[in-house]
Amino acid sequence: AQSVAQPEDQVNVAEGNPLTVKCTYSVSGNPYLFWYVQYPNRGLQFLLKYITGDNLVKGSYGFEAEFNKSQTSFHLKKPSALVSDSALYFCAVRDNTDKLIFGTGTRLQVFP
Protein backbone atom coordinates (compact mmCIF):
# COMPACT_ATOMS: atom_id res chain seq x y z
CA ALA A 1 0.00 0.00 0.00
CA GLN A 2 1.13 3.53 -0.72
CA SER A 3 2.27 5.59 2.23
CA VAL A 4 4.39 8.54 3.22
CA ALA A 5 6.36 9.17 6.37
CA GLN A 6 7.32 12.47 7.92
CA PRO A 7 9.91 11.60 10.55
CA GLU A 8 9.97 14.99 12.28
CA ASP A 9 7.05 16.28 14.34
CA GLN A 10 8.62 19.73 14.47
CA VAL A 11 11.38 21.62 12.69
CA ASN A 12 12.82 24.81 14.13
CA VAL A 13 14.83 27.21 12.01
CA ALA A 14 16.01 30.80 12.30
CA GLU A 15 14.66 33.35 9.85
CA GLY A 16 16.93 33.69 6.84
CA ASN A 17 18.35 30.19 7.18
CA PRO A 18 17.57 27.38 4.74
CA LEU A 19 14.90 24.92 5.79
CA THR A 20 14.20 21.29 5.00
CA VAL A 21 11.09 19.30 5.90
CA LYS A 22 11.57 15.61 5.30
CA CYS A 23 9.27 13.10 3.60
CA THR A 24 9.86 9.54 2.47
CA TYR A 25 7.45 7.48 0.45
CA SER A 26 6.53 3.89 -0.26
CA VAL A 27 4.67 3.17 -3.48
CA SER A 28 4.26 0.51 -6.09
CA GLY A 29 4.73 2.01 -9.50
CA ASN A 30 5.43 5.64 -10.27
CA PRO A 31 4.86 8.00 -7.35
CA TYR A 32 2.62 11.04 -7.52
CA LEU A 33 3.77 13.20 -4.61
CA PHE A 34 2.42 16.41 -3.11
CA TRP A 35 3.15 18.97 -0.42
CA TYR A 36 0.41 20.95 1.33
CA VAL A 37 0.62 23.66 3.98
CA GLN A 38 -1.88 24.46 6.71
CA TYR A 39 -1.80 27.85 8.37
CA PRO A 40 -3.52 28.25 11.76
CA ASN A 41 -7.31 27.88 11.55
CA ARG A 42 -7.15 27.46 7.80
CA GLY A 43 -7.68 24.63 5.35
CA LEU A 44 -4.82 22.98 3.54
CA GLN A 45 -3.25 24.77 0.61
CA PHE A 46 -1.42 23.13 -2.28
CA LEU A 47 2.29 23.94 -2.48
CA LEU A 48 3.72 21.73 -5.19
CA LYS A 49 3.61 18.31 -6.80
CA TYR A 50 5.85 15.79 -8.51
CA ILE A 51 4.34 13.71 -11.31
CA THR A 52 7.21 13.13 -13.69
CA GLY A 53 10.12 15.02 -15.19
CA ASP A 54 12.66 17.14 -13.37
CA ASN A 55 13.58 15.94 -9.93
CA LEU A 56 13.56 19.49 -8.55
CA VAL A 57 10.04 20.84 -8.39
CA LYS A 58 9.31 24.50 -7.72
CA GLY A 59 6.13 25.58 -6.02
CA SER A 60 4.35 28.41 -4.26
CA TYR A 61 5.88 30.90 -1.80
CA GLY A 62 9.46 30.08 -2.87
CA PHE A 63 9.29 26.44 -1.81
CA GLU A 64 10.80 23.60 -3.78
CA ALA A 65 11.07 19.86 -3.35
CA GLU A 66 13.59 17.35 -4.53
CA PHE A 67 12.45 13.94 -5.72
CA ASN A 68 15.05 11.27 -5.04
CA LYS A 69 14.10 7.87 -6.37
CA SER A 70 17.03 5.96 -4.88
CA GLN A 71 16.31 7.30 -1.41
CA THR A 72 12.51 7.29 -1.92
CA SER A 73 12.40 10.81 -0.58
CA PHE A 74 10.60 14.03 -1.46
CA HIS A 75 11.98 16.64 0.94
CA LEU A 76 10.55 20.15 0.99
CA LYS A 77 13.08 22.97 0.94
CA LYS A 78 13.38 26.71 0.96
CA PRO A 79 16.66 28.63 0.67
CA SER A 80 15.73 31.37 3.15
CA ALA A 81 12.99 30.88 5.73
CA LEU A 82 10.50 33.57 6.73
CA VAL A 83 8.64 33.86 10.03
CA SER A 84 5.44 33.73 7.97
CA ASP A 85 6.40 30.23 6.78
CA SER A 86 5.58 28.92 10.25
CA ALA A 87 2.78 26.40 9.70
CA LEU A 88 1.95 22.71 9.53
CA TYR A 89 3.27 20.92 6.44
CA PHE A 90 1.89 17.70 5.00
CA CYS A 91 3.43 15.37 2.45
CA ALA A 92 1.02 13.19 0.44
CA VAL A 93 1.04 10.43 -2.15
CA ARG A 94 -1.69 9.41 -4.56
CA ASP A 95 -2.81 5.84 -4.04
CA ASN A 96 -4.17 3.41 -6.59
CA THR A 97 -7.78 4.40 -5.87
CA ASP A 98 -7.01 8.00 -6.83
CA LYS A 99 -7.09 9.52 -3.37
CA LEU A 100 -4.29 11.19 -1.43
CA ILE A 101 -2.68 9.52 1.56
CA PHE A 102 -1.18 12.10 3.91
CA GLY A 103 1.70 11.97 6.32
CA THR A 104 1.31 12.91 9.95
CA GLY A 105 2.50 16.44 9.34
CA THR A 106 5.53 18.47 10.43
CA ARG A 107 5.19 21.72 12.31
CA LEU A 108 7.66 24.30 11.05
CA GLN A 109 8.59 27.06 13.46
CA VAL A 110 10.67 29.93 12.09
CA PHE A 111 12.15 32.16 14.77
CA PRO A 112 12.98 35.83 14.16
Next chain:
Amino acid sequence: GAGVSQSPSNKVTEKGKDVELRCDPISGHTALYWYRQSLGQGLEFLIYFQGNSAPDKSGLPSDRFSAERTGGSVSTLTIQRTQQEDSAVYLCASSLGGQGVANYGYTFGSGTRLTVV
Protein backbone atom coordinates in the same frame (compact mmCIF):
# COMPACT_ATOMS: atom_id res chain seq x y z
CA GLY B 1 -18.42 28.58 -6.40
CA ALA B 2 -14.87 29.83 -6.35
CA GLY B 3 -13.72 27.45 -3.64
CA VAL B 4 -14.80 24.51 -1.51
CA SER B 5 -17.32 25.67 1.06
CA GLN B 6 -17.99 23.87 4.32
CA SER B 7 -20.66 24.55 6.90
CA PRO B 8 -20.91 25.07 9.73
CA SER B 9 -17.41 26.27 10.48
CA ASN B 10 -17.83 25.32 14.12
CA LYS B 11 -20.25 22.93 15.78
CA VAL B 12 -20.60 22.11 19.45
CA THR B 13 -22.91 19.23 20.22
CA GLU B 14 -23.84 17.10 23.17
CA LYS B 15 -22.72 13.51 23.36
CA GLY B 16 -25.33 11.24 21.82
CA LYS B 17 -26.74 13.81 19.42
CA ASP B 18 -26.59 13.48 15.63
CA VAL B 19 -24.73 16.05 13.50
CA GLU B 20 -24.64 16.86 9.80
CA LEU B 21 -21.68 18.50 8.13
CA ARG B 22 -22.00 19.98 4.68
CA CYS B 23 -19.55 20.35 1.83
CA ASP B 24 -20.13 22.32 -1.37
CA PRO B 25 -17.33 21.51 -3.83
CA ILE B 26 -15.95 23.57 -6.68
CA SER B 27 -18.35 23.59 -9.59
CA GLY B 28 -17.37 20.91 -12.10
CA HIS B 29 -15.29 18.88 -9.66
CA THR B 30 -16.63 15.35 -9.85
CA ALA B 31 -14.44 13.91 -7.09
CA LEU B 32 -15.10 14.78 -3.44
CA TYR B 33 -13.24 13.61 -0.35
CA TRP B 34 -13.80 13.75 3.40
CA TYR B 35 -10.91 13.67 5.87
CA ARG B 36 -10.70 14.03 9.63
CA GLN B 37 -7.95 15.86 11.47
CA SER B 38 -7.78 15.19 15.18
CA LEU B 39 -5.68 17.27 17.55
CA GLY B 40 -2.05 16.35 17.09
CA GLN B 41 -2.88 13.84 14.37
CA GLY B 42 -2.48 13.80 10.63
CA LEU B 43 -5.26 13.66 8.10
CA GLU B 44 -7.36 10.53 8.31
CA PHE B 45 -9.19 9.57 5.11
CA LEU B 46 -12.91 8.91 5.59
CA ILE B 47 -14.68 8.56 2.24
CA TYR B 48 -14.33 9.42 -1.45
CA PHE B 49 -17.07 10.19 -3.97
CA GLN B 50 -16.86 10.06 -7.73
CA GLY B 51 -20.06 11.68 -8.86
CA ASN B 52 -22.78 10.41 -6.53
CA SER B 53 -21.21 7.04 -5.85
CA ALA B 54 -18.62 6.21 -3.20
CA PRO B 55 -15.99 3.86 -4.59
CA ASP B 56 -13.98 4.05 -1.39
CA LYS B 57 -15.52 4.41 2.05
CA SER B 58 -12.91 2.34 3.78
CA GLY B 59 -12.00 5.12 6.19
CA LEU B 60 -15.36 5.53 7.92
CA PRO B 61 -14.51 4.61 11.52
CA SER B 62 -17.83 3.04 12.48
CA ASP B 63 -21.41 2.56 11.32
CA ARG B 64 -22.29 5.79 13.12
CA PHE B 65 -20.64 7.61 10.23
CA SER B 66 -22.31 7.94 6.84
CA ALA B 67 -22.10 10.28 3.89
CA GLU B 68 -24.04 11.00 0.78
CA ARG B 69 -23.69 13.16 -2.27
CA THR B 70 -26.54 14.31 -4.42
CA GLY B 71 -26.60 15.80 -7.90
CA GLY B 72 -22.88 15.25 -8.18
CA SER B 73 -22.40 18.33 -6.04
CA VAL B 74 -23.14 18.90 -2.35
CA SER B 75 -22.14 16.22 0.14
CA THR B 76 -23.30 15.67 3.70
CA LEU B 77 -21.35 13.77 6.33
CA THR B 78 -23.60 12.52 9.13
CA ILE B 79 -22.39 11.34 12.51
CA GLN B 80 -25.02 9.61 14.63
CA ARG B 81 -24.92 9.34 18.41
CA THR B 82 -21.78 11.46 18.63
CA GLN B 83 -19.03 10.49 21.04
CA GLN B 84 -16.28 12.64 22.53
CA GLU B 85 -13.68 10.89 20.37
CA ASP B 86 -15.48 12.25 17.31
CA SER B 87 -14.22 15.73 18.20
CA ALA B 88 -11.99 16.82 15.35
CA VAL B 89 -11.78 19.08 12.33
CA TYR B 90 -13.59 17.54 9.38
CA LEU B 91 -12.10 18.60 6.07
CA CYS B 92 -13.66 18.29 2.65
CA ALA B 93 -11.73 18.46 -0.61
CA SER B 94 -12.67 18.28 -4.26
CA SER B 95 -10.84 17.53 -7.46
CA LEU B 96 -11.44 17.05 -11.14
CA GLY B 97 -12.26 13.45 -11.87
CA GLY B 98 -10.22 11.07 -13.94
CA GLN B 99 -6.58 12.05 -13.59
CA GLY B 100 -7.57 15.10 -11.60
CA VAL B 101 -5.83 14.08 -8.43
CA ALA B 102 -2.64 13.17 -10.23
CA ASN B 103 -2.56 16.39 -12.20
CA TYR B 104 -4.12 18.91 -9.86
CA GLY B 105 -4.23 17.48 -6.37
CA TYR B 106 -7.07 18.64 -4.15
CA THR B 107 -8.68 21.92 -3.22
CA PHE B 108 -9.62 21.88 0.45
CA GLY B 109 -12.35 23.67 2.32
CA SER B 110 -11.62 25.42 5.62
CA GLY B 111 -13.15 22.60 7.60
CA THR B 112 -15.77 22.13 10.29
CA ARG B 113 -14.49 22.02 13.85
CA LEU B 114 -16.69 19.58 15.74
CA THR B 115 -16.63 19.53 19.52
CA VAL B 116 -18.61 16.89 21.37
CA VAL B 117 -19.23 17.75 25.02
